[in-house]
Amino acid sequence: MEPTPSQRGDTLQSARLPEALLRAQQVNLQYQTDKAIVQATRDVSFSIYKGDRFILLGPSGCGKSSLLKAAAGFIKPRSGSFTLNGKAISGPGPDRVVVFQEFDQLAPWKTVLQNVVFALRASRTLNKVQAKERAEHYLHRVGLGRFLHAYPHTLSGGMKQRVAIARALAMEPAILLMDEPFAALDALTRRKMQEELLQLWDETRVTLMFVTHSIEEALILGNRILLLSPHPGQVRAELNSHQFNMDSAGSEAFQAATQRIHRLLFEEAEAVTTEHASNHPGITESAYEPAQSTY
Ligand SMILES: Nc1ncnc2c1ncn2[C@@H]1O[C@H](COP(=O)(O)OP(=O)(O)OP(=O)(O)O)[C@@H](O)[C@H]1O
Structure with a gap:
């Protein structure tokens, strides 16, 4: 049966992406040291939507903290830009609050x-x-x-x-920026804090940008994960991961997703492109899906 005009409208509506809350466009971050210029990230772009639990995941030194600091307005990109609700970020503001390690x-x-x-x-x-x-x-x-x-x-x-x-x-704040907030805690406390953060998110639906180098933490906490290559950080892939929660760790799908992310992070980019997301039921690539309740 032909869809009615209103059904067609609904389909079009759901296919359309919402406006990004925070957007990074072609962000290059550099540090000037006595000896050299350190390129921290190269042409990194991503969009965070309202209510996302957005994870920046990558190995040590790939520029995750630098991206978070730039989104907070503490450092300025060498080129490229960050916008919040369409307005350029030019410094810190109460609309972006950072939680660091303890x-x-x-x-x-x-x-x-x-x-x-x-x-x-x-x-x-x-x-x-x-x-x-x-x-x-x-x-x-x-x-x-x-x-x-x-x-x-x-x-x-x-x-x-x-x-x-x-x-x-x-x-x-419009967005809460969390830089490895649980990294200094023991394993049990860390797990409890992750659980509490998910509960808080369920109650508040606060938009989160969360930095971690733990694949497990990324899968548990995030609904979307941006994978960054080793130094200098470039976008490797963007994944949806909202199907996982505290209870998923150890499941087959969770293990498969962990292994796949590990491959995406640490194997050569060429090898990665030969792999297709549909082979992996645990995680899907790119297309935006809004965050859902975690319980
Ligand atoms: N203030 C600084 N001066 C010079 N280089 C810096 C400075 N801060 C970071 N860097 C360099 O920029 C790169 C990215 O660092 P950043 O701390 O953003 O990475 P990261 O992914 O958060 O690492 P980690 O997971 O170890 O915290 C690294 O090579 C780092 O040495």
């Missing part, structure tokens, strides 16, 4: 609550009462309601990281 993210002389309130007050959008209410709300959300008045040195690594995430979420 080390020293919190002021040790401030309580948990004061740390979050301070960040909110610094952005000058909330008064004292509003900032306190917002801070308490997000600290409860990450399960730290009983630790509002604790000092950072009395918290475990995982709890400190939760404060940093609550502080970032409390800023209600």
